[in-house]
Amino acid sequence: MIEKMVLEKNLKAIENNANHIILPFDPSKQKYNVFRDKDKVVVACQNDYVRYDNSDTGKYVKNFDYNHKGIYFMPGLFDIGAVERIYNGASRDSIVFVVEPNPEIFYYMLTHYDMADLFARKNFYLLVADYEAAPEYFSNYIINKGFVIKVSNIQCYTSQYLKVFEREQSLNLQKRFFESARSSLFMLGNSTDDTMIGLLQNLLNFKKFCSSMSIRKLKNKYLSTPAVIVSAGPSLKKNIHYLKQADRENVLIFAVDTIIKKLLDMGISPDAVFTVERPKIVYEYFYKDIDFPENTVFVGPPVVYPGILKKFSARRMILPLKGGEKMNNWLNCLVSNKSDLIPNGLSVAHLAFSFARYLGCDPIIFTGQDLAYGDDGRTHSEGTIYDNKDVDKRKEKDLWVEGYFGEQVRTSEMWRKFQTWFEEEFYKSKGSIINSTEGGAKLKHTQNLLLKDALDKYAVKKCKPLYELIDDIYEPLFMEENEVIHGRIENEAEELRKFNELMESFIKKLVKYENNTIVKENIVEYLSELNQMMIEYEQNADGLGFFTIFIQTHFAIASFEINQLKRSDTVEKVGKIIEIQKKLFKVSADLSELIYGELEKYLHTSFMSD
Incomplete structure (x- = not known):
């Protein structure tokens, strides 16, 4: 009992x-x-x-x-x-x-x-x-x-x-x-400069985002349809020819950007090509000199380099927002939450997998997903930009992990992160996941199967090509008047202005503390006031839409430094917290002022005119 x-x-x-x-x-x-x-x-x-x-x-x-x-x-x-x-x-x-x-x-x-x-x-x-x-x-x-x-x-x-x-x-x-x-x-984020580039590219691509079709209209449209995700690992040479032989009416083929040129040169037109990276060099390497067939759809977040989107019509692009990121939550709010957010992960293959899973594809078949060096030390498949060895500047500590066939294979810290993400997502997925790479690192929660056997077993029933389905159901994601979005961006800019004023007031208060003589009897009071400022900081920052991505790394560093301080009430501790907070509040004030200016500039130039 x-x-x-x-x-x-x-x-x-x-x-x-x-x-x-x-x-x-x-x-x-x-x-x-x-x-x-x-x-x-x-x-x-x-x-x-x-x-x-x-x-x-x-x-x-x-x-x-x-x-x-x-x-x-x-x-x-x-x-x-x-x-x-x-x-x-x-x-x-x-x-x-x-x-x-x-x-x-x-x-x-x-x-x-x-x-x-x-x-x-x-x-x-x-x-x-x-x-x-x-x-x-x-x-x-x-x-x-x-x-x-x-x-x-x-x-x-x-x-x-x-x-x-x-x-x-x-x-x-x-x-x-x-x-x-x-x-x-x-995953916390990149440098402030890189994040600012992300904001500007999201804004530059915003009209195309509004004119593209919402990913929501594709949810579970391909239940029990096999999808092959073609990555650019060195093992791809073992089985890429089976994609050429496959009955294209019975399978979806999704290609990462690195491998698109090789596929097109072989006469294989994938249903979709994927990109997640924002630098211009991605456009120059994988898109600039390619004429994409009408039956290939671009899939990537609206943060990509604008030149990429100019290669595709509104009916040939799907711009899924990245789940768990404030910038994308904000973009979705601007269009009245008419899109869905999906995990983008850390790599383009992660996005391709999330997209296939969102469509309901089953099984999802991987090929070329080595996440390890080839036997000859190659990082990518032959026939890609990485044939020029000068392009790959990878300088990472080597790791050894269990391979596809149970052997030990050489990988890198970056690929190990990619592998960890995959395995976490595979575990949470309901459908079957097949690894047909025939090389590279072993991926948990997958079934190893030769690509030929996987295609013979699962690619047996006709399915509508992705571009045809989009043509059938297409409608722009957001069709309301520009003034609606204009007003929402104006509100965001005003909140940033208020936050900037708050940061300036915090800095003045900290300077005043520094100029005072802190005595032992007042230490607890000072620590309480400093803690309250951090609470107010978090509360106000959390309400600022995408702005947290600009400050999250700075906030994490400040939190690390404060956490390292001993749990003792000393004058020295008060001084160190003041120093840490002043640095955080100053960078937050500068960033809020900068982003406020960019939003104001965008409102008066880009969005309201073509």
């Missing part, structure tokens, strides 16, 4: 806190037997066991550094003493993230320990998932749960039973968490 009451109390606390994710599990796969033996708890596995007092494990973490804000990553919920010691020792601005890979351990803890108060806390996170599934959720936690600004200080503790029975798996879990943290930092 007591166990049932404890269980219900714990479950209620978990259900009421969106921090926690508990994946379904198969009871038949449980491998541990857990029971109490006097003052110890025994975790038994087959003929082996570990016996210890899991309530007394706080002693293992007494020397942890609790003076800085950060993330405490803990494989295993079993060592409740260590969990509680870390949680109580960490600041309330820190995050405690527990991953329990074994559901029987999770169930034992729910029925024997009252952890409802812990589960209810805003900075406590629990993920119950096995070693294969858990890493696929890390990026979601880091980006969407606010972990990213605290990844500068990560400390780990592993439950003792995992160290005995699953040491290698738990260490790999830590490794995957650190990899996800690095990838998430990479």
